[in-house]
Amino acid sequence: MTCFFREGDESRKMKKVLIIAGFDPSGGAGVLLDIKVVRALNSYAASVVTSLTVQDTQRVYDLKPIDPHFFEYQLQKVVEDIKPDSVKIGLLGSSEIAVVLLRNLKKYGLKNIICDPVLKSTSGFEFCKSEFVEFLKYDFFKACDVITPNKNEAELIFDVEIKNFDEDVLSCVQERMKRMGIKSCILKGGHLDGELAEDVLITQNEIYRVSAIKKGLPDEIHGTGCAFSSAFATFLAKGYNMYDALKQTKDFMIGLINASVKIGNGRLVLNP
16 A cells, blocks of 8 residues: 655645635636645645635626635634644625634634735725725724735725825824734735835834835736735745745745736736
């Protein structure tokens, strides 16, 4: 009988990332893309789907949240068995699922929790109603180690206009983070004007910038936010601190964007 594992085999040390997100049938975003990213970084991806969507590379057409009780049943069984090294949270789908997830994040003491606050699609589909956004801002985000909003999401979360990442804007975001109890935030600058794509890690006490030459706009490529957060979660699972994880994620994303491909009739897609 062939034995595929030996004592001390590196595969036993593989880091595990739990993906909690929506299902995009085109494969360009959501859990399918997240799983590809985690595997490309030589780690193991488990996933619990929050919602089903009707979408393609052009736009989002509809959304159907999973039954929250069934979602919780899946989540608990996966967490109790696999014990993830990090958690990536994307599209939640409903306030009921968010409440269930928050309860279980606390119950199991999960670590390295990354939330990509998917509030509105690039094509304009509204994923969250205003009261749901308020719950995320003042309750849910406190349980996360870092949130990764783009420009538009950050403006909604922190109630501040962001035209650039000057010191006044970043200080304002940092101050509001403290008031809201948000531990850390990565502001993604791909939507801002200019030749540089700058991402900024803001903690309660520090601000770190990481820049790169801009390669295409997020509006032209499907799934960049999903890929960014799942890559960042994977690097945290591997033991990187947040600043080094951001630098690694930035380098990884540059490669992904450069290798993006045309699959459908809409935006380019990433192909980890």
